[in-house]
Amino acid sequence: MAEQASRQQRTDERRRRILDAARERADADGWAAVTTRHLADTIGYTQPVLYSHFPGGKAKIMLAVALEGFVELTRLCRAALGRKRGRRAIEAVAVAYLDFANEHPAVYEAMFQLPIEARFAHEDTDADLRAGFAVLAETIGDDGDGTATELFWGALHGISLLERAGRMRPEHRARRVTELAARFAAPPSR
Amino acid sequence: MAEQASRQQRTDERRRRILDAARERADADGWAAVTTRHLADTIGYTQPVLYSHFPGGKAKIMLAVALEGFVELTRLCRAALGRKRGRRAIEAVAVAYLDFANEHPAVYEAMFQLPIEARFAHEDTDADLRAGFAVLAETIGDDGDGTATELFWGALHGISLLERAGRMRPEHRARRVTELAARFAAPPSR
């Protein structure tokens, strides 16, 4: 009994170590640098052990990292929003969102650029995504059909990627956030 | 002399065939499916021949495809803009932009998601990019410091990626374009 519990515990801990190692390495050097051999070395086991934790291999490891990313990003945005409304809300959430994407580029990449089938098959994923979408909708006060939120999300997503790709002047980040808040604070003129 | 010209011609044509094969295969099955062995088979030569055309290997082939993509996307947006102004201009350009990203996903990916160094070392690249940026600025009538254009571009970029990733309802594409036009047609309230 106690032995079984301890075994389960060690299994869980090792799974945790795999995910942490993958995330850390990926954020530092990109997903291409995350190899099964390196991961196995890091956790002190051989390659096949990884496949007992993640039968789907590297793709499932990336998926697991992405799932945790959705939860974390939603939490950060929710915290940034707090009870704010209007422009201050948009600016706070935008900064939180862009900061996360900047600090965890590989996690963000796994969240949004993995092949679809792999990413959204899991039933929990949709719930996590809906929660994130809801925070963004609340941020801009979207009471419509969600189109404005989609646009807002798209802008955040695009800006974060283009910033990291070096296509936008980093020193203008604050201006973009201000501009974003100005354009999404109120419904557009029809 | 005539021999040299013909040789150059054959070299150019083979280069063309490599790029076409890479682009076609990538748009169909993703860049991972574009292997040097497959490319060599397709053009009827062996692997090392690719490296006489593109000493940098696969990365440089992707870069070449990306460079042509910048030119093409700018041309398409320019054509869509024509003499239109205001909302009609924004809607037309947005549709052209999103259509391109949809029809040539791998080209678009190469354009915006390759490692920076590889992508923007070439001096022509910046000129092409500036031309594209100028079209977008003209589309929304940006006479400021370019921040609004960066935002507009970011929105287009983000929407195109999220649409392809299956994160936005495809049937709402038109609504997003309308919403985009409404929010970017006029300067925001300050």
Place this chain on the structure above:
DNA sequence: TAGCTTTTCTAGCGTCGCTAGATCTGAAGG
């Protein structure tokens, strides 16, 4: 035709993700 240059191929290196089958380990039963 002979010699030289350029083009093209053969063969192979090291690395990748992944897996079958052997080996080891540790708990349960005699």
Place this chain on the structure above:
DNA sequence: CCTTCAGATCTAGCGACGCTAGAAAAGCTA
């Protein structure tokens, strides 16, 4: 305490990847 046996772990290897050195072939010049 020893044996048994299942699960955990490792060894070894497969096929595919990007890429390259050096041999062979082809084409130009004299």
